[in-house]
Amino acid sequence: MQRNFDFLVIGSGIAGLWFALKAAESGTVGIITKKTRAESNTNYAQGGIAAVMGKDDSFEMHRRDTLEAGAGLCRDDVVQAIVTEGPALVRELIEAGVKFSAGMAGEYDLGREGGHTRRRVLHAGDITGREIERALLAAVAAHKNISVFEDMLAIDLITTQKLHQPGPNRCLGCYALDEKRAVVEVFAGKVTHLATGGSGKVYLYTTNPDIASGDGVAMAYRAGCRVANMEFVQFHPTCLYEPRAKTFLISEAVRGEGAILRGKDGAPFMPRYHAMADLAPRDIVARAIDAEMKKTGAEFVTLDITHKDAEFVKKRFPNIHAKCLEFGYDMTKQPLPVVPAAHYQCGGVVTNVSGETDIECLLAAGEVACTGLHGANRLASNSLLEAVVVAERAAKRAKAEVSGQKSVVSLPAWRSEKAGDPDELVVVTHNWDEIRRLMWDYVGIVRTDKRLLRARARIQNLQREINQFYWDYKVTPDLIELRNLALVAELIVECALQRKESRGLHYTLDYPALLPAAQDSVLRKS
Secondary structure, three states: OEEEEEEEEEOOOHHHHHHHHHHOOOOOEEEEOOOOOOOOOHHHOOOOEEOOOOOOOOHHHHHHHHHHHOOOOOOHHHHHHHHHHHHHHHHHHHHOOOOOOEOOOOOEOEEOOOOOOOOOEEOOOOOHHHHHHHHHHHHHHOOOOEEEEOOEEEEEEEEOOOOOOOOOOEEEEEEEEEOOOOEEEEEEEEEEEEOOOOOHHHOOOEOOOOOOOOHHHHHHHHHOOOEEOOOOEEEEEEEEOOHHHOOOEOOHHHHHOOOEEEOOOOOEOHHHOOOOHHHOOHHHHHHHHHHHHHHHOOOOEEEEOOOOOHHHHHHHOHHHHHHHHHOOOOOOOOOEEEEEEEEEEOOEEEOOOOOEOOOEOEEEOOOOEEOOOOOOOOOOOHHHHHHHHHHHHHHHHHHHHHHOOOOOOOOOOOOOOOOEOOOOHHHHHHHHHHHHHHHHHHOOOOEOHHHHHHHHHHHHHHHHHHHHHHHHEOOOHHHHHHHHHHHHHHHHHHHHHHOOOOEOOEOEOOOOOOOOOOOOOEEOOO
């Protein structure tokens, strides 16, 4: 069965939903999402969305903060476009029903996070992403032109090149596994929009939900897109050190409101590492915590906000406060044990600021894409802003593309008649665990060429096992994700080996200095 749409969207975070709403003004939209429509990285974004809304702020200040955090690799034209176009779209989000927290005078309560020199982070308490998802999902559900397919896991993009058709490589749709029925369906679209999020599950410890297995990057790379700067993995400095919490994120906004990082001896340590102390950019804070833990042998450091008014803390961070209480920590009375964890993918599929990729009729926005906004290190809360601006621009580009096409192409059905049922699923589980552990041990916060080469050798061996398993057996959700995860791990390692310097989120003991010229690490399938 082939499902036909004018616009096909893969992913249901802010980048996918905003694109869908705008594209639906000009045609039919099909959204496929691998779990429920509300499960996305957006849903877990606690901090907020950065935009120039305050009287003491300016586009130039936001631009400078972004460039400073990006360590020389940001594209200035992209930064300028996203910073200046963002506030109008934030107002559209509000009109769409997003309820951001208000201050005492009725104006929006603007928070401050690491790397920002002004308060410019709009938030909905400490569940901003969930609130944005709520509003956009309601709008999507009410739109007659949009259909949503849950529990539908994209396997691969369908392109003219794969079908051996002449001319430039063009995306025609994708194959997707209906997880409940165990059937592969064909989804065709005049334009396909990738909004699959990041790849945090490639690491052993991550703040990301289980769905973040790098599917979009892997599919786009296999189809012929360039990927860039995958070595820049942002490790969130402060995740609750509690096995039952599965690395529950403690928002950077907590430090923005005055929380202090303390070492094993209870003394603040961030002033020794950066002039902005606890509000330094995330890469610096994560490395400082890593260094303190290694130096003292501690399993964690602590985040202390007990000096602030208890009622303020509970009102500003109700979700974090309640969640910590579940694990026996009252953040108003005791410091929280915290450690870094993989959080955000700054690289991805190479696009321009309108989401255009190397393949015609394939667009990408959000964490899956590398626009050049983040450079070597994402400025806190810029990601939701980027997602909505690029999705807005991508929708305009998609509508122009669709208007020039007559009909959706008939595509070949998925063929798997020679594939058998998997007999050793333990192989999938074992390989998944091994990839995540070796990435944490060898491709983590601090790297060396020796560790990277060790990771490369083992990942190449695993790739051979996984690819044989993929072609010999019928696809399952775990196998599809494992295949993508292994490829993303390989891309991160290869980009890291390209970079013979320490810049932003990539820190290597072999090349601690900064090269005079900043260059992207770019890979294309040979």
